[in-house]
Amino acid sequence: MLKFTKMEGIGNDYIYFDGIHQNVPMNKEFIQKISHRNYGIGSDGMIVILDSNICDFKMRMFNLDGSEGKMCGNGIRCFAKFVYENHLTDKDYLEIETLGGIKKVWLNIKNDKVVSVKVDMGEPVITTKDIPCLFSKEKMIDEAIEVSGREYYITSVSMGNPHAVIFVDDLDFDISVIGKQLERHPLFPESVNTEFVVKVDRNHLKMRVWERGSGETLACGTGACASFYASYLNDYCDDKVQVSLKGGTLDIELKDGRIYMTGPARTCFEGMINDEEYYVK
Numbered sequence: 001m002l003k004f005t006k007m008e009g010i011g012n013d014y015i016y017f018d019g020i021h022q023n024v025p026m027n028k029e030f031i032q033k034i035s036h037r038n039y040g041i042g043s044d045g046m047i048v049i050l051d052s053n054i055c056d057f058k059m060r061m062f063n064l065d066g067s068e069g070k071m072c073g074n075g076i077r078c079f080a081k082f083v084y085e086n087h088l089t090d091k092d093y094l095e096i097e098t099l100g101g102i103k104k105v106w107l108n109i110k111n112d113k114v115v116s117v118k119v120d121m122g123e124p125v126i127t128t129k130d131i132p133c134l135f136s137k138e139k140m141i142d143e144a145i146e147v148s149g150r151e152y153y154i155t156s157v158s159m160g161n162p163h164a165v166i167f168v169d170d171l172d173f174d175i176s177v178i179g180k181q182l183e184r185h186p187l188f189p190e191s192v193n194t195e196f197v198v199k200v201d202r203n204h205l206k207m208r209v210w211e212r213g214s215g216e217t218l219a220c221g222t223g224a225c226a227s228f229y230a231s232y233l234n235d236y237c238d239d240k241v242q243v244s245l246k247g248g249t250l251d252i253e254l255k256d257g258r259i260y261m262t263g264p265a266r267t268c269f270e271g272m273i274n275d276e277e278y279y280v281k
Contacts, residue, residue, distance in 0.1 A: 004034075005082060006041060006268040009074030011218025011247020013268070014061070015041050016082050019048040028066030034273070035064050041271070044217050047075050049083060057083055058097040063213030071100030071160035073221015073250075073261050077117035080105045081265040084114050100160020100222075118262040121222065124229040125158035133162065134187050141233050147181050155230035159259070162192045163226035167236070171198055171208050179210025193220065195227045199236045206244045218247030225259045228252040 002024065005016045015034055017024040026048065034040045045063045052058035059079050061069045076096060083089050084107055092107045104120040128135045133156045135143065140156040155165045164182055175196055182194045191212040198206040207227045209220040224243040231237040232254060239254040250263040 002273040003270070004041065004273060005086075005270045006043065007078035007082065007266065008247075008268055009077045009219065009221065009265050010245060010250065010263055012072070012074035012220060013043045013218075014045055014047045014072070014075050014078065015043045016078065017046070017048050018082075018086065018088070019050045019060075020088070024048050026060065026062065031062045031066040032064070044211070044214050045069070045072075047072070047079060049079065049088070052097040055095040055097040055102055056089060056091065057094065061098075063211070064215070065213045067213045068099070069161060069213065071098045071103070071222055073119060073121060073159075073223075073225060074219050074263065074265075075221070076103055076105060076119055077221070077263055077265040078267075080107055080117045081114035081267070084109070085112075085267070098160070114265060116262060116264050118260060119221070121159055121225050121259040121261050123258055124226070126156070126229075126233070128156065131156055131158040131162045132189055133192075134189060141230075145187065147178060147185065152178070155233060156192075157226040157229050159222040159225045159229075161222055162188055162190060163195060163223055163230075164188070164192045165195045165197055165227050165230035167231075167234070168196050168198060171196060171206060175208050175210050175216060179216065183210065183212050193223055193226075195220075195223045195230075197227045197231065199231065200244075202237050203240065204242050204244070205231055205237065208246060219245040219250075221250065221261055221263070224250045225252055225261055229254070229259060 031046045035043045047061045050058040061072045096103045106118040107114050108116040157163050194210045196208045209223040243250045253260045
């Protein structure tokens with residue numbers, strides 16, 4: 001028997017496991033089975049809570065296809081809610097170890113429930129070799145590339161994971177075509193998340209996201225931060241914006257060179273996995 005909690009942050013949903021008190025399978029087959037929306041629990045992937053030698057906790061997150069991701073902004077907010085409401089901590093400030101670095105989070109608690117979480121998402125990276133992006137220039141800001149005979153202007157940013165931001169006039173189109181093409185484009189050796197962004201005004205952006213390993217999701221925290229910073233670099237916005245995604249809205253702010261993201265976290269339901277077919281021997 002394996003206890004899980006289904007949680008979501010503005011529609012970006014993951015299956016959460018306490019990996020401190022139970023042995024959680026972290027192989028590709030298990031993750032794909034439980035994440036399947038018809039035959040499993042249904043999610044954008046899986047997140048596991050673990051002990052850390054350097055922080056309060058360690059977060060491991062996995063995409064829908066079973067590949068491991070470096071960081072998830074919506075996921076880490078739910079992670080913080082999980083550890084507090086499951087009495088793994090009584091702190092309202094936490095440092096969490098991720099593959100994308102150590103992340104600092106502040107919990108907004110009302111009536112012993114975490115209603116929102118502010119995350120220090122760190123300093124955005126725009127040096128192409130560090131993203132990584134195999135572009136010929138040191139930075140890729142509003143640069144044209146050709147994909148399947150069509151030209152796209154891309155700003156590339158890393159928020160602990162690589163992003164390609166494309167500004168568009170509207171979001172009413174099938175993003176899967178270019179999303180799939182860019183995800184595995186040779187320009188991005190570790191694949192890439194692609195954001196399609198509409199500039200509403202200097203304090204408001206709208207976006208859709210194609211996440212590597214998961215496809216289109218209702219929201220992406222690191223993608224919202226990357227979209228904000230790409231907009232800031234191109235002088236489309238000021239240092240504080242609201243980013244509207246299909247699943248909801250995030251508040252993003254640039255302060256002293258670091259990006260801070262604030263948004264909700266919600267528990268959907270809890271359950272137990274006891275079907276042996278989920279356990280891959």
